[in-house]
Amino acid sequence: MDLSSLARPQALRGGSTGALGAHAARRRSVQLLRPRRPTFRCSVEAAKQQVQGTLAAEAEAARKECFGVFCTTYDLEADEKTKSWKKLVNVSVSGAAGMISNHLLFKLASGEVFGQDQPIALKLLGSERSLQALEGVAMELEDSLYPLLREVSIGIDPYVIFEDADWALLIGAKPRGPGVERAALLDINGQIFAEQGKALNAVASRNVKVIVVGNPCNTNALICLKNAPNLPAKNFHALTRLDENRAKCQLALKAGVFYDKISNMTIWGNHSTTQVPDFLNAKINGRPVKEVIKDTKWLEEDFTITVQKRGGVLIQKWGRSSAASTAVSIVDAMRSLVTPTPEGDWFSTGVYTTGNPYGIAEDIVFSMPCRSKGDGDYELVKDVAMDDFLWGRIKKSEAELIAEKRCVAHLTGEGNAFCDLPGDTMLPGEM
Numbered sequence: 498m499d500l501s502s503l504a505r506p507q508a509l510r511g512g513s514t515g516a517l518g519a520h521a522a523r524r525r526s527v528q529l530l531r532p533r534r535p536t537f538r539c540s541v542e543a544a545k546q547q548v549q550g551t552l553a554a555e556a557e558a559a560r561k562e563c564f565g566v567f568c569t570t571y572d573l574e575a576d577e578k579t580k581s582w583k584k585l586v587n588v589s590v591s592g593a594a595g596m597i598s599n600h601l602l603f604k605l606a607s608g609e610v611f612g613q614d615q616p617i618a619l620k621l622l623g624s625e626r627s628l629q630a631l632e633g634v635a636m637e638l639e640d641s642l643y644p645l646l647r648e649v650s651i652g653i654d655p656y657v658i659f660e661d662a663d664w665a666l667l668i669g670a671k672p673r674g675p676g677v678e679r680a681a682l683l684d685i686n687g688q689i690f691a692e693q694g695k696a697l698n699a700v701a702s703r704n705v706k707v708i709v710v711g712n713p714c715n716t717n718a719l720i721c722l723k724n725a726p727n728l729p730a731k732n733f734h735a736l737t738r739l740d741e742n743r744a745k746c747q748l749a750l751k752a753g754v755f756y757d758k759i760s761n762m763t764i765w766g767n768h769s770t771t772q773v774p775d776f777l778n779a780k781i782n783g784r785p786v787k788e789v790i791k792d793t794k795w796l797e798e799d800f801t802i803t804v805q806k807r808g809g810v811l812i813q814k815w816g817r818s819s820a821a822s823t824a825v826s827i828v829d830a831m832r833s834l835v836t837p838t839p840e841g842d843w844f845s846t847g848v849y850t851t852g853n854p855y856g857i858a859e860d861i862v863f864s865m866p867c868r869s870k871g872d873g874d875y876e877l878v879k880d881v882a883m884d885d886f887l888w889g890r891i892k893k894s895e896a897e898l899i900a901e902k903r904c905v906a907h908l909t910g911e912g913n914a915f916c917d918l919p920g921d922t923m924l925p926g927e928m
């Protein structure tokens with residue numbers, strides 16, 4: 498047997514799962530790696546130490562090991578179908594035991610983002626508190642029998658879970674509970690994103706695409722990219738696609754059309770209640786929104802506020818924040834980067850403002866209109882209209898992000914933090 502063609506089992510690779518992916522032939526065998534049993538020792542003390550050692554080894558193994566059936570090595574070439582498959586894509590997800598991930602992971606594994614010829618490895622990041630739940634997630638992934646899902650690993654160390662990541666979906670963040678100051682939340686979550694930025698910088702693919710979902714996502718994305726100086730800042734995104742989708746839905750409802758008739762929808766700014774859903778440039782059936790919806794008061798007030806506060810209203814109804822629709826919007830955001838943007842249209846994403854053509858402050862993460870050739874990269878859309886109303890709103894969101902940035906200076910390597918946040922702004926989910 499030529500052992501060199503065997504996929505290496507996960508434990509030998511320090512935290513990833515069994516197969517090497519790609520096209521190469523992999524021999525099928527099942528290897529479930531378990532910690533070795535201790536040899537017997539004669540003193541009680543030694544026995545105690547041995548048991549403790551075993552428990553520690555088992556805990557360590559549980560943190561690192563590939564999960565169940567995903568430890569299986571396999572022969573890709575033995576399967577006719579897989580011959581046309583692309584190279585394995587590694588997707589790392591934090592907050593993987595949370596509500597959003599519970600929808601998202603199954604979409605990723607089914608091929609919804611990358612298509613039916615793209616095998617996928619899911620690397621799931623949890624914490625001590627969520628490790629058991631993470632095993633439950635992995636069990637459900639096993640039981641779903643997704644042909645494209647070739648590897649699943651679970652762990653609590655970002656330096657292991659982000660290794661070779663082509664995509665990093667950073668969802669895990671502490672939710673803002675009652676009595677938690679916005680400044681305190683920025684600090685607590687900022688620490689998470691600073692550490693994850695460093696880990697990505699050290700071990701991820703050099704062209705990793707990072708989508709920050711955990712709130713406050715724009716400033717978390719800024720912290721993350723500042724802590725990853727060896728990765729292109731351009732590759733970091735803050736998710737504002739849910740806001741775009743919400744805005745499209747509201748315009749469609751008002752105009753009495755199905756939402757596929759809405760295009761060119763920009764969300765400018767922060768994923769917060771200062772966000773700016775842009776009805777000046779958006780189109781309905783290819784016509785400017787203002788030609789179709791003549792009620793300017795509705796556009797400037799009701800529409801804008803409804804989109805800004807949609808998350809909070811949903812929390813009041815559901816008792817928890819948007820999870821399924823957020824997962825859908827993450828899929829949309831990823832697909833927008835891996836498929837060419839339809840002619841004349843664009844999508845919104847929060848990106849690093851360096852050399853932006855609109856005059857928005859540099860060195861923050863701001864949602865803007867983008868187009869992609871489908872290669873994972875994007876360009877800003879240059880020819881957008883601006884009026885006083887739109888610009889005034891944009892400046893308010895910009896001011897909020899600049900204030901947030903000052904508040905996390907200690908996490909971005911820019912000196913002492915000074916926190917003076919505008920009092921009237923909130924996350925979309927806050928009321």
Ligand SMILES: NC(=O)C1=CN([C@@H]2O[C@H](COP(=O)(O)OP(=O)(O)OC[C@H]3O[C@@H](n4cnc5c(N)ncnc54)[C@H](OP(=O)(O)O)[C@@H]3O)[C@@H](O)[C@H]2O)C=CC1
Pocket residue numbers: 592593594595596597598622623624625626627668669670671672689709710711712713714735736737738739740768818819820823926
């Ligand atoms: N940008 C957007 O459009 C949207 C963003 N969001 C944001 O996404 C994030 C995740 O939402 P959702 O999946 O619903 O949340 P959940 O509460 O279900 O999951 C959040 C995960 O965050 C992790 N976490 C990390 N640090 C902490 C901490 N200090 N305390 C508690 N949990 C922590 C937990 O995982 P573990 O223990 O494994 O670390 C937990 O599983 C939130 O920040 C939310 O505000 C939500 C909707 C839309």
Ligand SMILES: O=C([O-])CC(=O)C(=O)O
Pocket residue numbers: 712739807808809818819924925926927
């Ligand atoms: O505020 C939250 O946690 C939820 C959120 O971002 C949204 O619904 O847009």
